[in-house]
Amino acid sequence: MDFAYDARTEELRTKLLAFMDEFVYPAEAVAHEQRERLASPWDTPEVVEDLKAEARRQGLWNLFLPDAEYGAGLTNLQYAPLAEITGRSPHLAPTALNCAAPDTGNMELLAQFASDEQKKQWLEPLLAGEIRSAFAMTEPEVASSDATNIETRIERSADGSEYVVTGRKWYISGAMNPDCKIFIVMGKTDPDGADVRRQQSMILVPRDTPGVEIRRAMQVYGYEDHSHGGHAEVVFHGARVPASALVGEEGGGFAIAQARLGPGRIHHCMRLIGMAERAIELMCRRAVGRTAFGKPLAQHGVVHTWIADARVAVEQLRLLVLKTAWLMDTVGNRGAHTEIQAIKIATPRAVVDIIDKAVQLHGAGGVSQDFPLAELWAGARTLKLADGPDEVHQRSLARRELKRYV
Template identity: 60%
Template sequence: MDFHHSDKVKNLQQRVAAFMDEYVYPAEDVFAQQMDAARKAGNAWQPAPVMETLKERARAAGLWNLFLPESQYGAGLTNLEYAPLCEIMGRSPLGAEPFNCSAPDTGNMETLVRYATPEQQKQWLVPLLEGKIRSGFAMTEPEVASSDATNIQSRIERDGDEYVINGHKWWTSGANDPRCKILIFMGKTDPGHANRHQQQSMILVPMDTPGVKVVRHLPVFGYDDAPHGHAEVLFENVRVPVSNILLGEGRGFEIAQGRLGPGRIHHCMRLIGVAERALEAMCRRSLKRVAFGRRLAEQGVTRERIANARIMIDQARFLVLNAAHKMDTVGNKDARQEIAMIKVVAPNMACQVIDWAMQVHGGGGVSEDFGLARAYANARTLRFADGPDEVHRNAIAKMELGRYLEQE
């Protein structure tokens, strides 16, 4: 495939990079200060004013909803065209939110575009596209090994014109955020179905529905990730209209596969940006610091790590671009091996590059002074999000072995 970007994409790259330079990077310290002030005031779970300002500026600049391929919404970019833009956004801990391109909203908007009714889209997709609300995805459960999603125990039971929902979820990203108004909930409508992949359904659950209770926020390596964060949520006899079901009963796995493919590749794109910034920090630091009479950049071990970091980042980028190209040309289903491969490679690559950068920074690397500790916490978490490494490796191996089984 041709890895050269079109003039349209090059123009967007320049515009996004310029916006990051002028507004996003300078806002990082402001955002941190505003969130620290909110914590001291006793409530970190409120939007930072600087983020809302960034969103207004990005929207005014036409840098808004750049994802959503094959849709009348967004910028009309393919996955391959969006990849380099997502990488640039990923360079900042403020992420893609200024551009309304952050998880889990992107995945939920993809889901609503593909599977929601016109009424559901009007009620929830439109305000999400406008950045007026945020959303969450309630799938993982604490009582079962959620790496096997067929283990899900939450129930969605029909009672006349309503569904009654009972379940216990955690790592529901964004449920702490007061802007989060809607959850996409996965549970079992038919636990006795012979096909274990047709037992589950997805349903829309407004956050203000009686019986929805946020139990606590879940820090990651001590970071609360406010105001977005991750939450443990209880659903106790939650009643929603039958019209809130997505696509129909038993279609949960089908929706999940359609939703998680783009979500996985977006995570990987952003991780490349994270790793690039970590490598830049490693190079700059190594040129400034002197140990044992020589700059760190002149030490053989540092040079080896810098070289390996460059190799690993470029390898991951090419794999991601290849996966994006295949998603665009043959669809997410036929690109599932390539998607699984990048989901293993990108987080592991980012963790290693960030770790090397932390070593060059010495004790400062594990402090909050350079942002590397937070970047590592995020990258390490993404070895679980959207499926752990082990599940993806197993899927890759099964598909690879399948080619030989067909020959027997």
């Protein structure tokens, strides 16, 4: 078994590591400072646009898309170590490379399922980084971990020329950003259909459509997550869009959602490993630079345990993520279903613990804005819920294991 990265991956890793050192890490403080002076906290700091221009100039753009017609043409296995690097600055680097959620999943969805007209109108400007997008699935009134519960209605008008969208969504990532121009909305076109997985459809709703209300920003552990464009509560008050706005066919929404979420889950896990590496680095620097009870923190046994356990966990997770990426490339997302669920369960759980230990080692500084750890922890903890909570994946994974013995 060959564990080495191929030549193209190594070349891009070298470029990306240099890009991070020269441009991204120095821009973290600059972005924070510029954001405080913006007219709206949801506007994009100027330094982010500078980073995007530099990333395009260096060919570090749309790395996530395996389709060479639209992206860099990398396999999942080639992209995995690059996504890990961006995870070290998760609120800046992915956006700089046009590889940030939810746009990545939305672009993959549009590339796979959209009509030519829809691609021209929405996919092309997303690929160019000219606009942002949002994926409107989660709802506050139902247990959205079971997507068949979705209550938003997508109803055909009497003359068939339009669809009318009515419903309430929340935690719609990116929706507070004024550059977010399009919502991909999941709702029910056939709420009484016999097959509960054929009741849903996907439809494109432009932000400026009459009847679309961005009601409020939702906080995540007290953070409003300005860098990702926030997480909004969005209400659709009978918003009307042309019938041509439907993505795919009526009743295809559930299948489209599953196709979108598979790659999204592995991308999150790739970046989580980078977040863990950043936390370990900060933990080690703190341990050798601080003294308590007469000796450096690095000489206290409990600190040894935290650092050693963190390194073991990261190495295990990286191998599982790379195996999953390889399977997605060779046997497809369906063939890698077990591994996708395994990394979605294991990675956020372990990374939350690693970051938590780094916070503990930093004391009061760990929960402050002077270090990235508190924000990293909030992001990692949220990923135990995003793209399906742990318990849903555990249930599905266990049932698949048990099936072999029944």
